[in-house]
Amino acid sequence: MLWKLITFFVRKFDPETAHKLTINSLKLGLHPRLNQSVIPIKIGDLSFKNFLGVAAGFDKNAEVINKIHFLNFGFTEVGTITPMPQYGNPKPRIFRLEEDKAIINRNGFNNLGMLEAKNKLEHYRNKFPVGSDFVVGINIGPNKDSKNRFSDYKMLTKNLSLFADYVSVNVSSPNTPNLRDFQKKENLEKVIKFVKDGIIASKTLNKKLPIFLKIAPDINKSTLNSIIEIAHSQKIYGLIISNTTLDRDINLKSKKYGELGGLSGKPLFKKSTDILSQANKIIKKNNYKLFLIAAGGVLDSKTAFVKILCGAHLVQLYSSLTFEGPLIANEIMRGILKFMRRDNIKNISDVVGIIDNPKEAMNIAINGFKSNKD
Numbered sequence: 001m002l003w004k005l006i007t008f009f010v011r012k013f014d015p016e017t018a019h020k021l022t023i024n025s026l027k028l029g030l031h032p033r034l035n036q037s038v039i040p041i042k043i044g045d046l047s048f049k050n051f052l053g054v055a056a057g058f059d060k061n062a063e064v065i066n067k068i069h070f071l072n073f074g075f076t077e078v079g080t081i082t083p084m085p086q087y088g089n090p091k092p093r094i095f096r097l098e099e100d101k102a103i104i105n106r107n108g109f110n111n112l113g114m115l116e117a118k119n120k121l122e123h124y125r126n127k128f129p130v131g132s133d134f135v136v137g138i139n140i141g142p143n144k145d146s147k148n149r150f151s152d153y154k155m156l157t158k159n160l161s162l163f164a165d166y167v168s169v170n171v172s173s174p175n176t177p178n179l180r181d182f183q184k185k186e187n188l189e190k191v192i193k194f195v196k197d198g199i200i201a202s203k204t205l206n207k208k209l210p211i212f213l214k215i216a217p218d219i220n221k222s223t224l225n226s227i228i229e230i231a232h233s234q235k236i237y238g239l240i241i242s243n244t245t246l247d248r249d250i251n252l253k254s255k256k257y258g259e260l261g262g263l264s265g266k267p268l269f270k271k272s273t274d275i276l277s278q279a280n281k282i283i284k285k286n287n288y289k290l291f292l293i294a295a296g297g298v299l300d301s302k303t304a305f306v307k308i309l310c311g312a313h314l315v316q317l318y319s320s321l322t323f324e325g326p327l328i329a330n331e332i333m334r335g336i337l338k339f340m341r342r343d344n345i346k347n348i349s350d351v352v353g354i355i356d357n358p359k360e361a362m363n364i365a366i367n368g369f370k371s372n373k374d
Ligand SMILES: Cc1cc2nc3c(=O)[nH]c(=O)nc-3n(C[C@H](O)[C@H](O)[C@H](O)COP(=O)(O)O)c2cc1C
Pocket: 055, 056, 057, 058, 060, 079, 080, 094, 103, 105, 107, 109, 139, 170, 173, 214, 242, 243, 244, 264, 265, 266, 268, 295, 296, 297, 298, 316, 317, 318, 319, 320
């Protein structure tokens, strides 16, 4: 109740101030101290205490990783980090669509830059080395005015790989002009090459550092197919599906629906889950070894469970943290444990990707597997 009340008051501030306030409160230790629920999952060499993570954009500068430990998440993804510090777009640039439980942001990779993040990560890793219980991904992207965006990716992995459990390659933010073109075949292959070159040139001993590609929900099936083919042939670890959407066809009630930028939160759920489900089917059909991380509109245990049934090994959220507050992971974990008891699921990985249709997955989340068989 207390944290719900605090979240309610924090939301009285404009979204960017509220976010700053949240980060500062975390730094000061003003946060709940929750036990970590254990719903373990292993994907390749990466082991997670639980499958739920904080999505990129929340802790852009890797300032509060050790505080997120207390919020019952199994992992976090810091960034997006660019080589040089970047102010981003003019403010206001984040808009809360209260009636829709959604956010529109056009931040434009505002962050303190690679060197500042490196300091923070170095400090964190002194206490929690790579491979610790709590998994940390580092999300990277190029500077807006960079002369060579490919080289930016290389510089970032060269400097930051040492601190990462995995790297997330952002080729999908809608707020850096033309970034999404990096999802096209020749560009994507080149980005991956530069990312790998950076890892090889870095001080990390793990030259097979897991690489995830974070993709947009606004792609057609042929682009999705091409991304998956490239990911498979380049031995990428997996995909993060998805970033925010530029789509506004979704019925939105809030007057702010027309703001420019990427839409996240509840209205993104259907679109991002449809792409996730398509990706899962393609991967299964071809017997590829690619892991999927789902993001987009996860706000409770049902939406998280649907993502898992539709192919997600791991699930991330951001928007619902701002609407529901710091107990969100606790609530989701409690709900998922209930579903596991209800449906007699021993390991969560047993149900990853077993349902091909998101609507059917939602029916199972609500009513259980038994109802599906009746
Ligand atoms: C304010 C805000 C800032 C974000 N910044 C980033 C970012 O820097 N890099 C990135 O890859 N995704 C960023 N995202 C996208 C989220 O990581 C996530 O993919 C998306 O919001 C969908 O999840 P959600 O519906 O749970 O918010 C941002 C989202 C929001 C709301």
